[in-house]
Amino acid sequence: MPAHNTPDPHAEALARTAAEAFRTVYGEEPEGVWAAPGRVNLIGEHTDYNDGFVMPFALPFYAAAAASKSETWEFHSTYDGGSTVRSGRLDGPAVQRVDGWAAYLAGVAWALGESGYPVGPVRIALYSDVPHGAGLSSSAALECAALIALADLYGHEIDRAEAARIAQLAENEYVGAPTGVLDQSASLLCSEGNVMFMDCRDLSREQVPFDLGPEGLTMLVVDTRAPHRHADGEYGARRADCEEAARLLGVSHLRDAPADATLADDRLNRRMRHVLSENERVQATVSILKGGNVSGIGDLLTASHVSLRDDYEVSSVELDSAVDAALGAGALGARMTGGGFGGSAIALVRVEDAPKVETAVLEAAAKADLPEPRIFTARAAAGAHRVL
Template structure:
């Protein structure tokens, strides 16, 4: 067993049991990849900017073996098995729905020069679906490392992240950046990963909240979060248009005080410019051990996402406002937005008070009851056995 924990191992055994039950044989191996929380650096990845994610101890796990045909089984709901003779391509794929994430990775590997053949998969995951915690990227990354192992490909993890992103962008049709896949593949336990999305250079920064008597709460608002919808694509298009008008490759290259005639584009651009600066400031504070001081940057990030980038929601705003009102040092939405999750940095002694305030605020507003849990920085994708 390599680089895993007891929780990932337990999930893997469930996947193995599902594989045996569905296909009547033993899998050749078990592979796990985590969901993620982005500490700060939202919507900066597809602008060639900076991000700071860490992996969560929630995993997508696949049991897999070579076979005569492509078969994808999932434990979601009542369990479903999808078989395909042909994976198709981005304009004519024969696999859609949840199985498209698995098929898309196989297609992307073949397209990227890493040939793989028919394989049986059984998928089991406890990464919250629709919570903005990268459940889809976790699936993609687990499948990718499984196929790489099964077919003898030694793929650099940064390149693997690009291949998984290709699957999501071109096969599934979600115009995401590379943050989610990079976090799932590259994060290390006990660390937050500072990454430059231009060249995927990265630095693992120690993230020991307990030593500073701090806790990070993740607040899943239970409001569905969908990356493939038109609003996400519209934000990306705005950024590309702003960069085009400025004559720069990406908004990461925009001058600090750049201004355009279009006020909407100015707001989008302002968020990207200031968010990149907040990531750099957060990294510097963490390296100096001044963890509590990042709270203000988290809150400023949410304000920017709420008003300049316009990707928050009533559920996210309720969670952030309630957390701050109850004494959180900082809070922000995390992920693509339009629902999903928020995070709150709190003093350990006040964690229960903040959680109660968030749940009560949702009830008062007639919103879904949030699921709140304490986050720890977990290991990235790995083979379980």
């Protein structure tokens, strides 16, 4: 699988760390090192599994996988203190006996085989600095780094959009998290300096310039440090609600629901309303960005959060605190990002207001006796690629 982006210095540094871990654990040089980023979704939440529209960009945080062909499957990761997981075979029923973080890697190997791209055993040493449990797609980064490594090592040329579907298959069917294709697509398909507008029905996509500098803006990411687990029942419940709403309306996905549709069930009606309005917000965001007015998307970001909080009910005390504090301190727009139930929020702010917004978010968390958030600035980084 060819490289999709030119690696950045940070990805190269992580790749060297992963290669050193490989040498330490296995006593030999890896055949290569591959890296895949986490992501922020600018707007378009819970629309992916409804065949809707999304707008992610890749974060400059990566999972780096140093790997070589081997006689047995061996996984090493820093995620759990540097332990090594060994298993003889991952085909057939044996895949069900791998769990924990290694399930993401084993799941990718299984999904490649299921999709007609058989792979053999590898040794992998993984190093990642994608914040874990923050709603920034740390699991998708792991999956995509492993996928492009396995594909390259075993000589498979896979279209990036198809690769995203394969990684999604691993997460849905092997790991058991009913996510859409947004996270894997962002990790594999985003490009540096752009936000990616993607139609989740056919995976058609367009890279839209996302340059905050000329308008004196920056994007803050607030990791609330609240637990965030997609495999929990609430995520699956939201997806089931959408499927039931679509069934009642006689459409395959809520993306196809008429704009004036209503449902007797209040909960299902609110789920549908979020999906339809969120798709409209994504399309409006594309138009505004193409017009060169980045600051003009602020109200759309905030409206997205309100919809996710009230209609989709996937926000949390920590996320609402961060969003409200950021807006109160002068952010142009703010919203939760990711699946919700914890995780991270984003805030579009003027550069000169960034310190004030950061302070307000931290003070609000402290006042409410919430975990101290981790706050950093985000830029649109390179997607998955071979680094070394």
